Amino acid sequence: MLEFPISIRPKADLLEEYALVARALAAPARLMLLEQLAQVERGVEALAEKTGLTLANCSQHLQHLRRAGLATSRRDGKAVIYRLTDAKTLTLMDLLRVVAERNRAQVDRILRGLTDGQDAPEPVSRDELAARIRDGAVTVLDVRPKDEYASGHIPGAHNVTLAELESLLPRLDPATEIVAYCRGPYCIYAHQAVATLRRHGLNARRLEGGLPEWREDGRQVVRIG
Amino acid sequence: MLEFPISIRPKADLLEEYALVARALAAPARLMLLEQLAQVERGVEALAEKTGLTLANCSQHLQHLRRAGLATSRRDGKAVIYRLTDAKTLTLMDLLRVVAERNRAQVDRILRGLTDGQDAPEPVSRDELAARIRDGAVTVLDVRPKDEYASGHIPGAHNVTLAELESLLPRLDPATEIVAYCRGPYCIYAHQAVATLRRHGLNARRLEGGLPEWREDGRQVVRIG
DNA sequence: CTAACAATCAATTAATTACTTGATTGACTG
DNA sequence: CAGTCAATCAAGTAATTAATTGATTGTTAG
Secondary structure (H helix, E strand, C coil), rough: CCCCCCCHHHHHHHHHHHHHHHHHHHHHHHHHHHHHHHCCCCEEHHHHHHCCCCCHHHHHHHHHHHCCEEEEEEEEECCEEEEECCCCHHHHHHHHHHHHHCHHHHHHHHHHCCCCCCCCCEECHHHHHHHHHHHCCEEEECCCCCCHHHHCCCCCCCCCCCHHHHHHHHHCCCCEEEECCCCCCCCHHHHHHHHHHCCCCCEEEECCCCHHHHHHHHCEEEEEC | CCCCCCCHHHHHHHHHHHHHHHHHHCCCCHHHHHHHHHHHCCEHHHHHHHHHCCCHHHHHHHHHHHHHHHHHEEEECCEEEEEECCCHHHHHHHHHHHHHHHHHHHHHHHHHCCCCCCCCCEEHHHHHHHHHHHHHCEEEEECHHHHHCCECCCCEEEEEHHHHHHHHHHHHCCCEEEECCCCCCCCCCHHHHHHHHCCCCCCEEEECHHHHHHHCCCCCCCCCC
8 A cells, every 4th residue: 555655854854845935936037927926817928928938938937836835827728827826925025025125235236226326215105005095195106017007006096107207207296296106026117217206306205015015905906908 | 436336137136136035045954054043043063063064064054044134143252153133034934834834735744744643733822822821721841952942941841852751751740731842933843742742641732933933022031051 | 473273265076956949738729 | 620829848958056075264272
């Protein structure tokens, strides 16, 4: 009779299992994929295009994420749709960022480079933004690509890509506060948008976290189509 | 004039920074070191002995942890003492465990092997244990090595290694609940102790987390010497 | 200053992991 | 059922990372 053998080095085997999860987070390509999956579930080909990975490479990275339990997949006709397993994955991603920002001077240097050395103001909390939306006292900008905006965005947010932002500047009111958001903790679009807006004298801040975190808080999200 | 160059691929560079933190967690040897550092700060030689790594290898792993911001070091005479940077590191370690336990059947299999296939009871929360200690209605066992017990333990806990446990069995009262704890989320001593105790008809459960988590809650810890 | 000790560095080898290419599988479509 | 499309697999190469060994640095003690 064949049984699953019990581990003869349980401690080493357990550590190996935990390390497997960490290894899944240990490649930039997979962090990029997780960021995408945090926006909306997608098939392998779409993910490959979004991230610039080749199809086979993308598939292999996704399988790595699935083995580690960070993503799951289901078949839908010819396509295999991947999504994040649960919010624990988002939490893990954000903790990585927090630790890196606290302890790696290099991270500050990169973020500062995004704003031409200006000091960026503190981000707006999601609670605060929700309150200001209720009062109508804020312009909300979603700085992600059109398709991601379409698959879910904060109610009332206007979709403006960075390329479009310049042409929008004259129509923005310097008296109204602007809050910009993007994909979440790893995304730099909102940083860049806020830097551009402030350079032009507008009162702009970033939202803390991005659309995935807003959704995860259980707040309302609007879909198109 | 030389300046720090601003990043020309800020997104890729940021992801590389976050992946660096994850990579630090991606080796069993380093997880073992982090578990040790969670008990008490130590020099490189002591850590090498505790983990079974060679001195040079241990030093290199510790430097990897330091680069990632998970550990920090200070010089004390001839010795270099390493410690965890902050509680974020503990949180990261525990999240790895949670994700692995939720999604990796292999983890269940290993943990079940520790208890001869018995179902283990739910662990006791730290709040509950604190309350029971106040009432005097519980025997607390610290199942770690003597030196780790000496460097900090839960008030009133008795230090019993697994090797000593058998000889203690006759002196334990089946009517009093026993709570066992060890190093924390990656440690299996408490699992094994509880399994042994229950096999002998005693009413034993594990503490949720270990000494580092208890300390992190801001609860009292006793030192010897 | 010299000896002793703790830790790190440098260089090599072994082992893993990432990416590419081309073949294969599975499921729908006409 | 053949054709098509999406994804995976398999095999090979390139790149990274881990562990070992021996030399070197910094610090204290005598």
